[in-house]
Amino acid sequence: MEGFHKACSFSITTGKGRGRGALSDLRRRNAAGLLNHLRLCGPCTRPELARAGALDAKTVTNLMNILLKQRMVVSGGLAGSSGGRPAERIALNPDGAYAVGVDLGATRLRTALVDLTGGVRALADNKLKSPNDSGKILKQIASDIRATISNADLRSRRRIVGIGFASPGFLDREAGTVLDAVHIPGWKNVPVVEHLRRVFGRRVIMEEASRAMALGELWFGLGREEKNFVCLDIGFGIGVGIVSNGRLHYGVSETGGEIGHTTVKRNGLRCRCGKRGCLETVASGEAIGRLAKRSSTAAVAKAARSGDRNAKRIIHEAGTYLGIAAANLINLLNPGLLVLNGGLCRMGELLLEPFTKSLNRHAMSRSLSAAKIEQSALGDRAGAMGAATLALRPCFEYETAISIPRSGATHSGQ
Ligand SMILES: [Zn+2]
Incomplete structure (x- = not known):
């Protein structure tokens, strides 16, 4: 692969004429770049690392020697050769x-x-x-x-x-x-x-x-390949993590992303935040349990599966509102990926079918077609x-x- 992985923020500077301190900074920067490349792309040979970071072979060898000594990297086996001597791959050391x-x-x-x-x-x-x-x-x-x-x-x-x-x-x-x-x-x-x-x-x-x-998705999950995505967390409460150009969004006072407290019903029920009609009053795990008068969302889902029409209706309503929230996120942010996670995912089609219908109805087709919608592979972890x-x-x-x-x-x- 030519050039560092697209998610790497690493860039090379020559550092010439900057003295010993600058050289050591440069060395750390290069080491970080190489470690990130191994994290994102898996085991690489030294020549591949040199090409990816536009570094000379000697620099890569020196850095790899330091990182091997520190046990941050290990040998990752031999690369298949096209005639010559097979080259050793270097991999991140899990330990x-x-x-x-x-x-x-x-x-x-x-x-x-x-x-x-x-x-x-x-x-x-x-x-x-x-x-x-x-x-x-x-x-x-x-x-x-x-x-x-x-x-x-x-x-x-x-x-x-x-x-x-x-x-x-x-x-x-x-x-x-x-x-x-x-x-x-x-x-x-x-x-x-x-x-x-x-x-x-x-x-x-x-x-x-x-x-x-x-952040978990960005480093180890579906977000590894997508720098602009949102992670909709639907559980007892409802939240969203927004990643824009590889960075988490905070807002000026770090209160951004409170999708659970966006208003979906004018004069709706009182929310725990003190306002009325928030998304969490109709679509959170807490609301589903409370509205269905059951001890947990699992109990509501069980009732719905055995034909309880009220339980079914409440889950359907929640799924529909969550679809609206997802559509709003997509219309507002134009992400390349929407990752769905949280305990409510365990309701499966009961919730996801109305969710998807509502998402398709409310998201603008141009933005929706650019966004993959996927459930997290990391799940509860x-x-x-x-x-x-x-x-x-x-x-x-x-x-x-x-x-x-x-x-x-x-x-x-x-
Ligand atoms: Zn609220």
Whole structure:
């Protein structure tokens, strides 16, 4: 393949005449570019890497020697040859670095231990036990992180580079605090980043849940091949992660993407956000359960499948409104891909059939024909994988590519 993968933000500068500091910057930048290329394109030979980054053979060999020594890359077997000696391929080392990703939802807490290539080494998926008590939530998070780390078969725990934390609601990412999450009553003004840093002594990075889910898709899912996409998260609440030109969209006060609180019914039911007629009042998992007077969306789906007309109608209505929301996103943003994810996907055709009909009815055909509509292949793991990506990402960024992991070129088992 000629040139770095289209999703690489890497670019080469010559660095000539900039002195030793600049050379070292350049080296890190090049190392980051090569690691990203391996991440996106899979194993490559040294000449392929040199061509992709417009680097000379000696530079690539030197960088690969450093990265091999750091165990960030490993031999990836031999490339098929066309006559000459077969060339060695280089691949990312899955054991080069690990990260923990925590995805806190309104009803579930999912924790994943993810390796450098996006492989999930261990996963905990538990009911959120005490949504009314932030102290108990923090305890459950810490306990699930410990369990996930101890269940994962790792070469060295010292290579866990950090913890990514995904939370719904409004966050102060700079302070590392969750300000408010309407679906988790006790989750207000919680300095979660500081807490986890103190408990685990690792770098902790926080992101809003739907954005984290989109980040998971961007790095390890359907978004790898598409720089402009939206990830519609339909669960207990409804959110969207918007990726524009390979970057997450935030808005000026980081409250963008609240699709669940766009108005779909004038003078409709009161929403948890305080306004009326929001999408979440008619189409969220919480609304479906409440309107059908059932304990869960699974119970509503079961009733609908056994012929309960009221349950069927409520799901049909929800699917129709979700289709309108998806059409609005497509009309507004013109994405190349809409990824559907979240617990409501488990309703299958009951929900997806009215969703698709409504989407086709309301989206402009020119925009709709440009957008692939797909269900996430990452499924329930997308949020936790996205959260882990927050912590893995620095390994691929030029500021740090060549100095991570800081410790532990050893395989001592700790
Ligand atoms: Zn609302």
